[in-house]
Amino acid sequence: MYRNKYRLIIPFLLPSVALYVTFVLYPYFQAMYISLTRWRGLSPNAEFIGLENFQRMVTDDRFWNALQNNLRFLATLPLITIAISLFFAFLMTQGVRGAKFYRITFFFPQVMSIVAIGVLWSFVYHPIMGILNSFLRLLGVETPPVWLGNPETALGALGAVVIWQGIGFIMILFIAGMESIPPTFYEAAEMDGANRWTIFWKITLPLLWDTVRTALIFLAIGAVDMFAIVQTMTQGGPSRSTEVLASYLYDTAFLASRFGYATAIAVFMFLMVLVLSIILMRLTRRESLEY
Amino acid sequence: MATETIPNATAQAPATQRGADFSLSAFLTRVLIQTILVAWAIIVIFPMLWLLYSSFKTDQEIFFNPWSMPEALQWANFERAWVSAHIGEYFLNSLLIVIPGLFITLLLSAMTAYVLARFPFPLNRFFFYLFLSGMLFPVFLALVPLFFLVRNLDMLNTYHGLVLVYVAYSLPFSVFFLTGFFKTLPSELHEAAIIDGANQYQVFFRVMLPLAQAGLLSIGIFNFLGMWNQYILPLVLMSDPTRYVLTQGLAYMLHQQYYMNDWSGLFAAVTIIMVPTLLVYVIFQGQIQKGITVGALKS
Numbered sequence: 001m002y003r004n005k006y007r008l009i010i011p012f013l014l015p016s017v018a019l020y021v022t023f024v025l026y027p028y029f030q031a032m033y034i035s036l037t038r039w040r041g042l043s044p045n046a047e048f049i050g051l052e053n054f055q056r057m058v059t060d061d062r063f064w065n066a067l068q069n070n071l072r073f074l075a076t077l078p079l080i081t082i083a084i085s086l087f088f089a090f091l092m093t094q095g096v097r098g099a100k101f102y103r104i105t106f107f108f109p110q111v112m113s114i115v116a117i118g119v120l121w122s123f124v125y126h127p128i129m130g131i132l133n134s135f136l137r138l139l140g141v142e143t144p145p146v147w148l149g150n151p152e153t154a155l156g157a158l159g160a161v162v163i164w165q166g167i168g169f170i171m172i173l174f175i176a177g178m179e180s181i182p183p184t185f186y187e188a189a190e191m192d193g194a195n196r197w198t199i200f201w202k203i204t205l206p207l208l209w210d211t212v213r214t215a216l217i218f219l220a221i222g223a224v225d226m227f228a229i230v231q232t233m234t235q236g237g238p239s240r241s242t243e244v245l246a247s248y249l250y251d252t253a254f255l256a257s258r259f260g261y262a263t264a265i266a267v268f269m270f271l272m273v274l275v276l277s278i279i280l281m282r283l284t285r286r287e288s289l290e291y
Numbered sequence: 292m293a294t295e296t297i298p299n300a301t302a303q304a305p306a307t308q309r310g311a312d313f314s315l316s317a318f319l320t321r322v323l324i325q326t327i328l329v330a331w332a333i334i335v336i337f338p339m340l341w342l343l344y345s346s347f348k349t350d351q352e353i354f355f356n357p358w359s360m361p362e363a364l365q366w367a368n369f370e371r372a373w374v375s376a377h378i379g380e381y382f383l384n385s386l387l388i389v390i391p392g393l394f395i396t397l398l399l400s401a402m403t404a405y406v407l408a409r410f411p412f413p414l415n416r417f418f419f420y421l422f423l424s425g426m427l428f429p430v431f432l433a434l435v436p437l438f439f440l441v442r443n444l445d446m447l448n449t450y451h452g453l454v455l456v457y458v459a460y461s462l463p464f465s466v467f468f469l470t471g472f473f474k475t476l477p478s479e480l481h482e483a484a485i486i487d488g489a490n491q492y493q494v495f496f497r498v499m500l501p502l503a504q505a506g507l508l509s510i511g512i513f514n515f516l517g518m519w520n521q522y523i524l525p526l527v528l529m530s531d532p533t534r535y536v537l538t539q540g541l542a543y544m545l546h547q548q549y550y551m552n553d554w555s556g557l558f559a560a561v562t563i564i565m566v567p568t569l570l571v572y573v574i575f576q577g578q579i580q581k582g583i584t585v586g587a588l589k590s
Binding site: 005006007008009012013015016017019020022023024025026027028030031034041088091092094096097098101102103104105106107108109111112113114115116118119120121122123124128129130131134164167168172221224225227228231232235246249250253254259262263266267269270273274 | 321324325327328331332334335336337338339341342345353354357358399400402403405406410412418421422424425427428429431432433434435436437438439440455456458459460462463466491492495516519520522523526527537538539541542544545546554557558561564565568569572573576579580
């Protein structure tokens, strides 16, 4: 079709490939090496120490504490978010009045930055001026918890904010999936006298399964991160009860200047996400239903 | 309204039943559903509404009457937030990074995607998968090397440094998404333009880019929100307080509150950030929902 198409291909490809290789791929590969070194950032040459950083993690209590917090998020946030979103999505495809208003409203928190949401909820949770506790007092709770100041409640309080933000988005995904299910399936089920809940479990959910898997993996990856919300609302406190791997990594690198060890934590997080995605893909695999 | 947005059997089913047997239990079900949905709507809206009206109150009112409306509108809160707390400055910094970042991302990813979607050449697949591989890694993995790379290039605390980094990290998904989009465009127009004597660059800028508008809009919204709300990258690469972007400035203000005690100013600051987002969202909500949900493809 063209004479000399390379006169277009090369200038169109070169700038983006150069930027991408320099700022994205090169740092990723460098990270693999840095994780095998001891490096305080002062000397230009990092000292190669093999797997020592990874061995140190095994006995590092602060690492285990952070990992545990991530695992708590991982065990709860994706499932709760998906359950509530599925429920709302199902309700909203039952022909309710005002569905459009609910869609717009529920989705809005997704557009705001996590930092703005973190600040907003720091106000809501505030022990004196916060509306949550003053509401609880109205209900007769005499000493409501100091949500973010108590190691017992802080992690759950952060998790609730993330669920609050995520529900609208996941719900919209599910509604889109539900709307693409052909009406004939429902008509047939109704002719057979199935009620709404049977229809949901036997028809909607199986046909929506691929979307649910996507949402699950998406939310699981989010639960391994959690940096912005933790950094904004608690900075890992009180007494490290909300510290996650990403915030430990950040402190280790940019406050303690232990760049080798911090990068080893990053490599661990990467492997964790990778293994997690593979496991979730395997566990949730089903016969795919064609329609 | 509901049946307009949800044109399927489940939406119509209750309507057909309604004529036949309008039973009490069906009515109660509808009331129950509405109650649940209204309750969640309140949980979502009320904290923001409370923030909005509280930002017009004095510190005393905020502390001692959390629910009350402001006695008098304290516009000074906004002035303090904008000027003394530097929200105006942070706002400008965000704009100075996001606008060029977004523009360059769209231009470069469209050019790259166009080539990868439409021109067979020996390394075509190699480059496609090269970009795709960037989506595999979490950004945390790059953080330390990226910091030193940007430092060695003398680009720490510079606008152009952060712009280039934003562009680079937006490329993988944007290229992936737009490549799919360019493949779906018809090639007849393309060929017709060539026959009319347009050169290859003219074909791209005058014919293909306008055709790709819908795809560019979706990916543009997706990247805009990603860049505007970005926190970790500026935190690492912009440590100079006069160059803070909005997210950083806001987090910084919150952390300073425990010493400075200007809660009403902080409420006003969050309102300043929230209201424009809300307005833009309400105007473009259809496209925004589409633009964000394309991101789910990413995982």
